[in-house]
Amino acid sequence: MTAAASEVGRQTRRLVDLARSGASGAPVSLGLLVVIWVLGLATSSVLSGPSKFVERHFAAGVVPVEHGRLWVVLTSGLWAGGLVGYLVATLLVVFVAAPVEHRIGSRRFAVAAAATQLLGTTAALMAAVLVRELDWGWGFRLHIGVAVSPTTWVVGAAMVASSAMDTLWRRRIRVGVLALLLTLALFSGHLQDLVVLASAVAGLLLGPSIVGRSARGEHLAGSRREGRVLVALVVAAAAIGPALAALSPNAVGPLAVLRDLFRGAGVSPAEVREICAQSRGAEDCRRGLLALRLGGVGPTVLMLMPSVLLLVLADGLRRGRRFAWWAAVVAQVLLLGLSLANFAVRYLGLDGTQSLFYGLHSPNLYRTLAPFLTPLAVLLVLLATRRFFDVAAPAGTYRRCAAVVLGTVLGLGSGYLAVGYLVRGQFDREPTAAALLADFPQRLVPPVYLQWLDPQFLPDSRVTTALYEWTGVVFWLVLCVAVAATFLAADRAATDDTDRARRLLTASGGSALSWMTTWAGNRYWFSPDGTGYVAYRVIGGVALTTGDPVGPPETVRAHVTEFAEFASANGWTPCFYSVTGELRAVTDALGWGGFQVAEETVLRLDGLAFTGKRFQDVRTALNRAKKSGIRAEWIEFPHAPLALTDQINAISEEWVADKGMPEMGFTLGGTDQLDDPQVRCLIAVDDDRTVHGVTSWMPVYRDGEVVGWTLDFMRRRTEGFRPAMEFLIASAALLLAEEGAEFVSLSGAPLAKVEAADADDIDETGDDDEERWERSVFGAVMDRVLDVLGRTLEPVYGFRSLLAFKSKFQPEYVPMYMTFPDPAALPSIGNAIGRAYLPDVSLGQGLRLVRTVIGRG
Template identity: 35%
Template sequence: MLTLLVVTGLVSGSLWSQAAASRETAAFGYGLPAFEDGRWWGAVTGVFLAVSPWGYVPVLLGVVGLGVFAERRLGTARALVAVAACHVAGVAGSAGLLHVASGHGWVWADSLARLRDVGPSAGFVGAAAAATATLGPPWRGRLRVVLLGWAGLSVLYVGGLPDLEHLLAALTGLLLGPLLLGRRPRVTVRALSGREHRLLICAFLLVSALAAVLSSIAPVAGPLPELVPVAGAARLTAVHASHLVPGGALAHAVAFLVLARVVTWGRRSGWWLTVGALGLVSTVQVVAAAGLVSRDHACWPVLVDNAVLNLAGLAVVLSGRHAFGHVSPRRATALPESLRRSADEQERDRATSWLTTHGSAGRLSWMTTWRGNRWFFSERQEGYVAHRVGAGVALALGDPVSATGDRSALLLEFARRARRDGLVPCAFAASAETAAAARRIGWRSLEVAQEAVIDLGTLDFVGKRWQDVRTALNQAARRGITFRLVRLADEPEGVRAQVARISRGWLEDKRLPELGFTLGGVEEALDPRVRVGLAVDADGRVHGVTSWLPVLRPGDGAVVGWTLDVMRRGPAGFRAVMDFLIASACLAFRDEGCDTVSLSAAPLARVADQPRHGLESVLDRLGQGLEPYYGFRSLHAFKAKFQPRYEPLHLLYPDEAALPRIGLALVQAYLACSAWRLALELVHPPRPATDRSSGVHEPDLSRPHAVSLSG
């Protein structure tokens, strides 16, 4: 289509000549005059032209944007059918309406009935509307509101022939979309969430602001003002009473833009301001328009065009009072039940005691006891949700810790509390079971990592696939290095000092900031309930350190497994020290009767043969881009030598529109430095190391880029 448009423009000269474009429009265009002259084929020939040289710009952009969207959602064949059908409906439908409406004194209809048009824009608008049938809520409804709102406003306030064609094509596309997918078109009405109601009010205010500006610039455009011959000054008075003072239209637009921003905060004061502003504007418009109607009863369309629309908006605002219950951030920090309030040590002790008593199904659950978290304790059931607050997001860590196992109820209660505080709720690193529970309450899930899990009951280091691990164990034995599984807090000061030096050296060598949130350090390793693996030689020198978080069985809190957190190698440690430490820990935990060991997860790294779709493909490319900096995938490959099974970890969120904000919240949670420092550090990435002896891409664990979801 792009090629045909450009070639036709070049051949006809309309690509650079307005005269040529006008000539081609008159000869090959479509519209009511073309049908009356018997040139019905203009509906086909006019598709490949534009009304002016500048007209090619929006036409080509529309073909690319709307066409690509329709083709990707519907497929090539169905997209072509939608473009053709909607183009015919827009062209023939507008000609039919104008044939009926013209000749009765309606200036707008009479003027459009004499015009011809060219271009494929109506077909692509309709195809985009049809493609919305492939989307699920809430994006299906949002895109339809945007398309119909834009098309409807264009007809009301611009009123050109293309605008009428676009509106009819969009309506046709909405009916055609379900048919192309093999189902009947139907009108479904569902209850709006509080956020959706606020977005609807915000959209109305934005449209009203735009309408104020458009009507002041071109008050004679559109079908309703031209329905009756009203004097321009009187028509302007009825269009917007605020225009009676200089700059009234601009003040109206600015005020409504400010209100639109206030509405998104969801506070009760914003609702009262919006009600007051709309009530005042509607009252003034009704009085002004009623006075105009009293002098000329034929002016009722002006009243319909203005006051009734604002009254409808006022009704929407009044019906959405329930959506405005948010508390301001300053006030929320003083409320004991607010998610924004900083946590104290007493709440941390409460969460730790609850977890050790009742346990949890999540293998990352011990991270919920770390300092830096906040805790939401349920009022209706036993359990809590550990979270952090940033960028207007309540970011839950892992699975909700619940005694009943009903994670969806606890997650829903957490989400309600978050929305009441004006926060977007989400959960990061949640298990597949929690993701399924979230989908039952209407949330969405996105796989962000894969947890590597080793089943200790069947673990043995026999066979060729375990050759690297056996080599590491043998090298340690030859060097006189032994494995010790200890509580770091109980170790002598000299050992703790060595561990601290190894960690400091690792941090000083880093070109990028240390990550937090799901990544522990020496402070977390000093917890007496955390086990630490040490590789120590005959002289007492520590070559490497690992820390292990307890996995507690749901119901009684018994330790049934361990999760890898810290991984640090000393500057003089032999290369395979991490293989040695992990293998030795697995053997020790197996002998203690534990069921599993989790090697945690590498963010943005997944099993290679898994299919990628949509946002997962975007994250896959992001993982490739970050590999030179943090080595997520090399760490994932390193863990593969322990033959684990993989379990997905998910990001759970209620709405895709919140993903950019959630991304900022994750950055704030993980990075202790500013975004500017991170950007500067990314200029010179470190180079990942490769274990050439084994052929496995192995992270250099003395370097900063070897970072897992835990440690």
Template identity: 35%
Template sequence: MARPVTVMRQLPLTVGLVLLVLVMSVVTRGLWQPLGTRPLGSSMAYGLPSFEDGAWWTLVTGSFLALEPVRYLPILVGLALFGGFAEWRLGTGRAGVALAACQVVAVLAAAAVLWASRDHGYLWTTSLADDRDAGPSAAFLGAVAAASVTLSPPWRGRLRAVLVAYVLLFAVHMGALTDLEHVFAVACGLLIGPLLQGRPPQLSARRLTRRDYRLLACGFFVVAAIEAVIENFTTAQGPLAATLSAQARIDELSHRNLVGAVVLALLWLWLARSLYKGRRRAWLWAVGLLTVVIAIQVGNVVWMVVVGEPGLVAASYDLVLNTAGLGLLLVGRRAFRNPSPRRARRTAGSLVAPADDDQRTLATELLAQQGTVNRLAWMTTWPENRWFTTADRAGYVAYRVHAGVAVGLCDPVAAAEPDRAGLLVEFADRVHAQGLVPCLFTVSAEASRHARAQGWHSLQVAEEAVIDLDQLDFVGKAWQDVRTALNQAAKQGIHLDLGPLTDMPRGLQMQVKAISSQWVEDKGLPEMGFTLGGVDEALDPRVRVGLAVDADRTVHGVTSWMPIYGVGGGGPAGWTLDVMRRLPGGFRHSMEFLIASSCLAFRDEGCSTVSLSGAPLARSTGADEGLDRGTLDAFLDRLGATLEPYYGFRSLHAFKAKFQPRTEPLYLVFPDEAALPRIGLALGRAYLPAAGLRDLITLARPVHA
């Protein structure tokens, strides 16, 4: 008895509305006799006919009734769940405002649209204008939309996407008066939600991340799968049937192939799942299939226009939807570069293959077998790269092409120093032969020396923080912050979970993705790449993830560690820090605790080195003191200052000093000083692939005193 009483105290509005609907169903006998077939229904249900008769009270009476007894079950369940959720998140007063406002706006807006559009030759609105409706479904759907403002990303966006997809799909394919009202209810809820929180609505657009493109592509094909099935149940009075007579539409529906629709839906769902994982092959299949479907649909639309065949509205709807899906895939093509699991498991036995997936597999295996001197070299295996290899496959250079520049990433990968020096020369020759400018970014002192021996220039662009684990201890005043983090974590029952993220429980994986999504969305960040990884890179089975987890299995912080393969290969000789994310409002010493605990764990495993990576755009004096670095410095200064409030590169550089690392310079090497402006643009494009050319030119423009 205690639990129902507690619910009644916490959700009095929801409980009261559920009881009121039950009482009204008994008083009107609507719980066992259809209200819509009785004269009482005309005087109590709302709709355009009721308002034209002056029965405005139906706006209130109809909100607590159902026209059919069977409808009371979804109404009561929806009111209890959705209305209860809104009251729990918004509070009783604001939830009441949301429920009332969304119901009134939805009913009146639907009536106004039908009044303005009836008798203009559109079968759907003309027939719908004579209908009446009842029930509070618009109220609780709109209230949920309003309450979504209280959720944190990514759940806020996911809830809104589900609501919008639901109301639009049912409005398009079912087209009942209730479905039209639901569209206006959700729109009203999304609008007034921020107002109930004391701030105006904000329609802000941010650049889509790789994960956003994958989720949108996945969502598109999930919706397509749902439509493939529910099109078999589309009503004859729906908006897509507007150009057909009711009987012709019914005849068409009777010949639909439900089995074929289910098969097509399963295909779309397979594509949705694979696109969510960023599979390159799935992207190719999706683009190919949509291209064929669009070509067929264009032919159908042209034929219908020429011969006047009915069904133009439905055909045009499908064409527009599929064209939007294809456009999304093409614009977000960079987000779909992951190989299939079968290809990812291939060994170096298949050396010669032109596909990117095979080249990436080869690069990963060469790095593990040959090793290199650059502790950041695991970044060269990321799928956005291209790979230049010599004829004997002794090593490779990872690079990307932007603004006419082939930007190499890290040192050449090979076991022997002469091979690494030779790779640099061969890479430069091949790049020059294709009319591009070569350069290598974040290379070690060794590669800088090799480049200068070839007459190239070398500039320091970052500093790498390196911890020698055999000398690691946390004794002395300098380690006070680290000891505090470890002690506080122990007091709060927070421990380290260290291992591949793919092997961790599903619940922990979801929390990691949620923390990363919130970090991106709340700050309105442009997604950066190149030398900065994210959750996608952390999901690689060879990458280890450190989680700060409390006794309730709540993740307070996340770090990811890339393997270091020293010269000669073998197992990882150490680990390099990549991702750093903290739960907002969580354990505030998460990063210090995670880095210190991980270092101790790596030392106990026999590793010799941990790299805290290089802080991009945070650097010291250039190695070539006689070189005019003005243009590049201007670019790096502007880019660093612009992104510092979001990413904190320079403050991150200072944070790493807590771990008493030694620093080693990282360089940019290039053959011609005159190419610095173009190299600046290329680096900007590499870090900010979605930025416009004007933005990059502005960043690269020198600052004049």
């Protein structure tokens, strides 16, 4: 059996065990499920839905409440709308309600289910009465409608339970569920849709009082990766709405106005031409032409294709693609423009004629403006989250995509012209070659957007109908596939420069932090002789590097000089950050200034054994892990099972949320940096495959060989195995020693250093004291500023605590420096470093940081 098959089997068993364990501790939800089936069978409601008697006396609705049957707000949750409804309810109870009850307890589950059923149904009925005042058509449907479904209390209880969940799942469940329910309410628009939405909102409000809040609080801060996922959910929900309206002939919501456009009338082209011959501008003529355009499978599929493309773009947003963001923004702007044009023509009558856009019935102002709201809301979300989407595709990706799309357009156009001309007699009006060529662009546009244009000819046979209706479908399918392929091409946005940098790094080697130069966000300067490079980013006029130049040791001085000249030629101030003492000596010889900014901790692996009193904490962690059934396991994050990577993402999001600030970057990696096959992850897992902690290790090369590994990512589960980090670091050191590695670097802690070490005492240059930067006024002031900053941020990010934690492993302390040629540029350099570490911090988060520091300080 392969490892993949074994993992699938293990996860299947885990899912079955989860359902079984949840069921064993869920008497309320399973008891309600039994009651639902018994009542359904007793009232003959299982196969064909609630009987008239049930609808009159037990289903929720405005009319039953007006007749004094107030109990319906509770009893409506004990029936379902037919066999499919009962089966769905069973699945929801077993896989949602039962685990929720098992998690929060039966008493609190019963309170949550009853409260959300009562409040949600009541609020939805009140909303139905209010809607009738705004939109009589929708309000009338709600007024005469009835609602029955256990989904109401299942969703409500789940939203209550989300209040005490971990950050990642609390956020995902809330955004996903609310986006879906809001879409159903606005597009499908039945009373039951409003009831479930209202129940979910009630669950959100009641959650803290019923189950309390998460121990980590309600912080909204999250990683860039999670922000991308949430935005993608919003865009996907907005794309599903029109498709839902198109495929649901019974949709009645305020945004379901598209449904009339998908109902073709049973008329032939000849009948339509006869009507239009009498008066082409008559409404009956235009209705007939519209019916011919919208009727049939091809036009329906074509009108769904923009929604499919938006779903593809949502996947690109999930991956952080810049192109997906721009394309989604353009799509929303176009939808917004069409909605505004509809309003101008339909309500203001700017074109002097009657438009059939968005339905055939005369709408009021509210209903005409309703479609304007969805693209506007999505556009605002996209604009507010622009900073999340900065992943670029490899060079040439979109040129190839454009070539494929353009080739498809040319091929389809040629085919449409050639075939159309050959069968021109099978149209209702024989077209010329010029007319076919002029008509081709319209074949690529969903017919819903062609209502203001009268067709010059219509198909009148199977061949011409296929040509007329499916040409656009083929174009959109190719477009969707081509765009999707650009997102799958290289998820890490590896550029040609990044690939070149990796090759140089693996061939020649670098410092312990050199693998960070391959991270997204860096730009590259390559030496003229092609032997090395400098990774840098330009922020506020400062060319801020990541570590030492990469290349042969004898070329370092030349690389520093040449890069400085390159930066100066572009008007930038060069600054080498987190560099070794060797590079500090080189820049000192050049007359640059510099000072220590961090302390790297290094473990030599030759003969390493965690013995003696000084390693007591480390041995305790190893022994406790063994007794607790915790083991260390190497994985590659890009190829690891979803069950593991999802837990790692959840652990990371909980950690970020606890800070209340965005995840730091620059020389501090996050989950994005795990997605690298050359980075190894060591996780602490138990027999149930629960991840208790995770560390990541970056390779350190010398002359083409891996000689060491550098610790980057460290996270542990809040309620998991407590000494997980001690266990993982010690296990990694022992395992890597067995593999022949020379050392492991526990990396540096920014703004932290060992006070006792005289790390700044370097005198390789022989300069006079007056020329020593450390002893200058600038150096003393800047060193003091960094010391104060480190102490100030300690309550939030804990860099000094991290350095103290690493001391448990009795490492060697290696100072890391920042060097620069011009002390007058220090304010700009300080700003650049701050923005590099926190590129996504907003004004609100900055104020929250200040409050947190004051509160914890």
